[in-house]
Amino acid sequence: MLHVKVKVMPSKIHKLGLFADENIPKDSIVYSINESLDLIVSIEKFNQLSKNEQQTIKHYGYFDKKKNAWHLSFDDIRFCNHSLDSNITLKNNNLVSTKEIKKDEEITQNYKEFETLRKKLIL
Numbered sequence: 220m221l222h223v224k225v226k227v228m229p230s231k232i233h234k235l236g237l238f239a240d241e242n243i244p245k246d247s248i249v250y251s252i253n254e255s256l257d258l259i260v261s262i263e264k265f266n267q268l269s270k271n272e273q274q275t276i277k278h279y280g281y282f283d284k285k286k287n288a289w290h291l292s293f294d295d296i297r298f299c300n301h302s303l304d305s306n307i308t309l310k311n312n313n314l315v316s317t318k319e320i321k322k323d324e325e326i327t328q329n330y331k332e333f334e335t336l337r338k339k340l341i342l
Contacts, residue, residue: 220253232300236325249307250314251291281333302327302335
């Protein structure tokens, strides 16, 4: 669940991106999991989906190693693009701002924080 005001806009990184719609102070929780609304898909159920459905989950979601399941957020965090110079990071199961994020600045995460999990899976 996003805890800050955001908007989806055209991005120089990848078509669409997630942008701050307010100034976000450093160390703010930007996003946390909402298990009541997010979609959690077991590997067994994931493997029963069509290739197109699997690709959508792979593109917009991530594999949660602790739950051994795919996680697809219900909100616009899926538009958060990758950057090696990201401004949010994973901390205590939340995405937290690593610096002040100015209004209209793109919110980015270094996908390497979780991307290696996908490569370890045989899908």
